[in-house]
Amino acid sequence: MVSVSILNVTSYTGLELLRLLANHPHFRVTSVTGRSAAGQRLGQVFPQLYALAGGACQEEARHLAELEIMEEPEATELAFVCLPHAAAAEAVQALLQRGTRVVDLSADFRLRNPSLYQEWYKHTHPAPALLEQAVYGLCERYRERIRTTALVANPGCYATAIILALLPALSAGLVSRDLIVDAKSGVSGAGRGLRLDTHYAEANEDLSAYSLGGHRHWPEIVQELETAARAAGQTYESGLRLTFVPHLTPMTRGILATCYAELQPDGSGRLPTSSQVQALYRDYYAGEPFVHVVDQPPHTKWTYGSNHCLLYATVDERSGRLLVLSCLDNLVKGASGQALQNANCMFGFDERCGLQGGAIYP
Ligand SMILES: NC(=O)C1=CN([C@@H]2O[C@H](COP(=O)(O)OP(=O)(O)OC[C@H]3O[C@@H](n4cnc5c(N)ncnc54)[C@H](OP(=O)(O)O)[C@@H]3O)[C@@H](O)[C@H]2O)C=CC1
């Protein structure tokens, strides 16, 4: 068994990792940290842990429930860091120094350029020397590099949905540089911290846009899409022009991103048809265990609790635009499930280990 620590286990992503790891055949959580809950047993803070593993895995559920939440992690082979930005980078540095391999769920190592980090996160990067060794944790793009790295930068939830939606089109040079994305997220995307806009009475029965001046995921989306387009030989000389507007919706989990892009005519002036676009998307993701091209617009409910991302690509013939809808659970494929997929890849396990469960429906 590979020993595992979870830093800031009392976060939503930390708790979700516990749920997924409880049934993992090769990883065992042996150390957990938390700030205000330090000194308590996991089962006291999260009584739901006793029901986690059920049946044959009762022993594992008891082991988790009895773990003491510490201020600092004990030595393990792998750590999942679920801390907020900046605090995460400092913890990651210490973990790597003691030889622990890390999946960091914060944004601290996602942007390759430290001045972009400063611009978007409003503070100097705490560990810029580590940026070079960090691999962006999207297995669908970087699986070979993830296998050997000591540090994975797990992508943002919106970023995952949007990058997966647009990679095939940009890699094939199917669309122009102008991209528009309208995305909706459930409130767990904002974490457990108390905020007025995620207060029940404010968020329930409400729908609102935010970050119109620019959302933090914008630079990581552009970074990854431009890199992929370049690698596929597509030249977007002046770079991509992305407008991305996120919205908060009154649901617990889920992201639905609707992406719009102008289609480029082929040599004879024709635009691709919906069925050609769908075939291109299916080919691009053939063999991927967690990305599926579906035949109808997906619902967030179809991914609730699972590590799957569903994509629906079609052509709006009246406007000559490509439409791609992308749907996932922000806490699973958008965070902890993807983190586990990366960890499986780092340790040479089947990427699906611990992630076999389907969506909870309805
Ligand atoms: N929620 C999501 O959908 C996603 C989150 N992420 C990222 O994953 C990480 C965890 O996010 P999430 O699970 O939402 O977190 P939460 O917002 O659920 O966790 C917040 C808790 O973290 C603790 N905390 C805050 N600051 C510090 C600090 N400086 N040191 C130690 N503990 C601290 C506090 O708990 P206490 O006061 O009890 O100590 C706080 O209540 C973040 O980097 C986030 O950006 C990434 C993708 C998606």
Ligand SMILES: CC(=O)N[C@@H](CCC(=O)OP(=O)(O)O)C(=O)O
């Ligand atoms: C609904 C909501 O508030 N969502 C979060 C995104 C959460 C996420 O992906 O997190 P990090 O990039 O911080 O890791 C937001 O918009 O800031």
